[in-house]
Amino acid sequence: MSDRPSRLFHNLNAKIASIPMALTAMVVFLGGSIWTVVYSFTNSKLLPRAKWAGLDQYERLWGTERWLISIENLAIYGVLSLIFSLVIGFVLAALMDQKIRFEDTFRTIFLYPFALSFIVTGLVWQWLLNPEFGIQSVIRDLGFESFNFDPLYNADIAIYGILIAGLWQGTGLVMCLMLAGLRGIDEDIWKASRIDGIPMWKTYLLVVIPMMRPVFITTLVIITAGIVKLYDLVVAQTGGGPGIATEVPAKYVYDMMFQAQNLGQGFAASTMMLISVIIIIIPWAYLEFGGKRRG
Amino acid sequence: MTAFAKIACAGAVASFAGATWAEELEVTHWWTSGGEAAAVAEFAKAFDATGNKWVDGAIAGSGSTARPIMISRITGGDPMAATQFNHGRQAEELVEAGLMRPITEVAEAEGWANIVATPGLLDSCTLDGELYCVPVNIHSWQWLWLSNKAFEEAGVPVPTTWDEFVAAGPALEAAGKVPMALGKQPWQAMGAFKVLVLNLGGPELYTKVFGDKDTDAAAGPEMAAVWKAADDMRKLAVGSNVQEWNQATSMVINGQAGGQIMGDWAQGEFQVAGQVAGTDYTCLPGLGAQTYLSTAGDAIYFPLLRDEGKSAAQLELASVLFSPEAQLAFNTKKGSLPVRNDLDLSTANDCMRKGLEILAEGNIVPDTDQLISPDTNTQLQDLMIQFISDMNMTPDAAQARFVEIIGDAD
Structure with missing residues (x-):
């Protein structure tokens, strides 16, 4: 009994190997976040300075129309892109799962946009949605003179123009994840439901989707992470315009920190982004991991 | 190894010795x-x-x-x-x-x-x-670049003041032109606005607002007149869907647009395109009203x-x-x-000479870059680009926000 190694040295190699990553996580992620939050209470301009300003930065932040519009845009984009990419992705995957011909070809076509960066996607859709030489002009050339489709030039609907590009880029990946999930469903389930005479849509909705819970959660995390960091698509497509109609929080942070040379304000905005992510993640992580340990 | 070290040392000595x-x-x-x-x-x-x-x-x-x-x-x-x-x-x-x-x-x-x-x-x-x-x-920002071709095709004489330019707007529109080219980036909207402040509002108003951050002046009737002019400007710029300033300048160069408010760097674009000042394009320093330039x-x-x-x-x-x-x-x-001040500028063209004359008269004010911080500048840019593209925002509402920003400026 006495020569049994202590718990600390158990699996020593693995522990040593994970030290660099653990340090990176502690210093870079956690340390960096704490530093940012602390300096958001200062009036740092171009360089960080520890001159305390209390809640001034936050007061200014919530009094700035551009920030409020950014939040609103992110909410619209986030909710709609979550719903649409899950629904469209799942429907496409279900259609693919019907043992159709040329499945590989379709899969490649649908996944292809994902291989493009957001910058390229944004530029392509900026051109497509340009009224002078994009979709609108093509359809007008076909004879429909009064056809009007210029979302990026109308402040009220510009954010939907960005949503279209985002969905075009991201849905293929969701479809692939869903397809992988569907392939993981045991063939016997389908046989059983067919014997019981349950219609196919009902089997999908009530049997298959609940069984695919892990796949849905993975997909959800991937989509949500993409939503919060939405930045490059906006920069490439509209630059935040027309006016400030398509501004997003990440762009506010960048512009404040580097263009306005106002680090304090940028830190305050990024702290708000961090808090909103935490509010979403903690209850989810609690449900997902906390529950299991007890059960 | 030693040979290499010697060469390296020799190099180091040579550079420390201050040899070229x-x-x-x-x-x-x-x-x-x-x-x-x-x-x-x-x-x-x-x-x-x-x-x-x-x-x-x-x-x-x-x-x-x-x-x-x-x-x-x-x-x-x-x-x-x-x-x-x-x-x-x-x-x-x-x-x-x-x-x-x-x-x-x-x-x-x-x-x-x-x-x-x-x-x-x-x-x-x-x-x-x-x-x-x-x-x-x-x-200097205070230049209005005009396309002689566009005005010829619209059948109106090339304007000599801002008011004439505004008045020529409908004629240009009727001829299928965009009266004023304005790139959609925020700094361009802000630049055009500060030109209006200096050249329509006058140097005193400009110094009070941007230099002294005087909120009374920013809220006053003189400033309201400037906002009225900015309102005219955004109406003239409807249909200008370009982003970069040089794309907007090329609209003026090829006669698609009547004019553009842009700094004198636009002149380089006219030169590259082989255009001649006076015959192909016209420049109005200080909008032809108050000929003041910001340096x-x-x-x-x-x-x-x-x-x-x-x-x-x-x-x-x-x-x-x-x-x-x-x-x-x-x-x-x-x-x-x-x-x-000791250069022979005989090679300078028409527009550059006009600029030099204003400079020699001492009609100059410091630029906003010297007066307000980048932070304030960014806030003003946001306000301006919002005002330009959102026709529902009234000049009064914009002015109220302007006063707030000037009040907070450092």
């Missing part, structure tokens, strides 16, 4: 449009002639894209040898933090103070008695370097940038005014 040792200096800037690139090549040529080498670090996409990259390189410990900023408050904190090196010795040895076009140029480069940057040109401009700053050879070469570069030959070649290509 070719140094490569990286210079970052955002001079990337056709006219600008041609101008900066003149600087490179002049510097290469000293035996050193100019390594061009052009960053595309206007100053607002380039400045963050430059600042993060300097603060992140990877400084370039020299970099462009607009002189004013953009590099203020970098200088205060000791990240820039002074070049006072060159300026004193060559007597810059006696030959500089206006003393304000060196003042805005100076902190605590030390000079930190070389002003390389004088730029902004570009300056080259020198980050503090550890390498002694490079530090010495930085001084050489400073001297080259201010030399008469380089000044003349650079500014003729760029369309800006030189910073020296």
Whole structure:
């Protein structure tokens, strides 16, 4: 009994190997976040300075129309892109799962946009949605003179123009994840439901989707992470315009920190982004991991 | 190994001894449009002639894209040898933090103070008695560029004042033109607005609002008249769907648009397109009303370097940038005014001469870059781009927000 190694040295190699990553996580992620939050209470301009300003930065932040519009845009984009990419992705995957011909070809076509960066996607859709030489002009050339489709030039609907590009880029990946999930469903389930005479849509909705819970959660995390960091698509497509109609929080942070040379304000905005992510993640992580340990 | 070490030592000794040792200096800037690139090549040529080498670090996409990259390189410990900023408050904190090196010795040895076009140029480069940057040109925003072709086709005479230009709007529209070209980037909207403040509101209002941050003046009736003019401007600019300033300028060049309010750097684009001032295009400095110009401009700053050879070469570069030959070649290509008062400007064209006359009369004010911080400037840009593109925002509402921003300005 006495020569049994202590718990600390158990699996020593693995522990040593994970030290660099653990340090990176502690210093870079956690340390960096704490530093940012602390300096958001200062009036740092171009360089960080520890001159305390209390809640001034936050007061200014919530009094700035551009920030409020950014939040609103992110909410619209986030909710709609979550719903649409899950629904469209799942429907496409279900259609693919019907043992159709040329499945590989379709899969490649649908996944292809994902291989493009957001910058390229944004530029392509900026051109497509340009009224002078994009979709609108093509359809007008076909004879429909009064056809009007210029979302990026109308402040009220510009954010939907960005949503279209985002969905075009991201849905293929969701479809692939869903397809992988569907392939993981045991063939016997389908046989059983067919014997019981349950219609196919009902089997999908009530049997298959609940069984695919892990796949849905993975997909959800991937989509949500993409939503919060939405930045490059906006920069490439509209630059935040027309006016400030398509501004997003990440762009506010960048512009404040580097263009306005106002680090304090940028830190305050990024702290708000961090808090909103935490509010979403903690209850989810609690449900997902906390529950299991007890059960 | 030892042979190599000896050569290396010999090299080190030679450079410490101050012998002319070719140094490569990286210079970052955002001079990337056709006219600008041609101008900066003149600087490179002049510097290469000293035996050193100019390594061009052009960053595309206007100053607002380039400045963050430059600042993060300097603060992140990877400084370039020299970099462009607009002189004013953009590099203020970098200088205060000791990240820039002074070049006072060159300026004193060559007597810059006696030959500089206006003393304000060196003042805005100076902190605590030390000079930190070389002003390389004088730029002014207050120019209305007009396309003679567009007005001819619309059947109206080329305007000579802002009011005539506004009045010509419907005729231009009827001829299928966009009356005023305006790029959709925020800085362009803000630039056009400050031109309206100075040239319609007058230099006193301009100084009170941007210089003294006087909220009473910002809320007053004179300022309301300026906002009314800004309202006219946004109506004239409907249909101008371009982003970059030089795309907007090319709308004026090929006669698609009647005019554009843009700084004198637009002149370089007209030159590259082979157009002649007076016959193909017309320039109205100060909008033809109050002929005042603001003296902004570009300056080259020198980050503090550890390498002694490079530090010495930085001084050489400073001297080259201010030399008469380089000044003349650079500014003729760029369309800006030189910073020296002892140059023969017989090669200058019509528009440049008009600018020089205004300068000689002393009708100048400092640019907003020197008066307000980048933070305030960004807030004003946001306000302006919102006002320009959101027709539902009334001039009164915009003015109220303007007063708030001026009140908070530092």
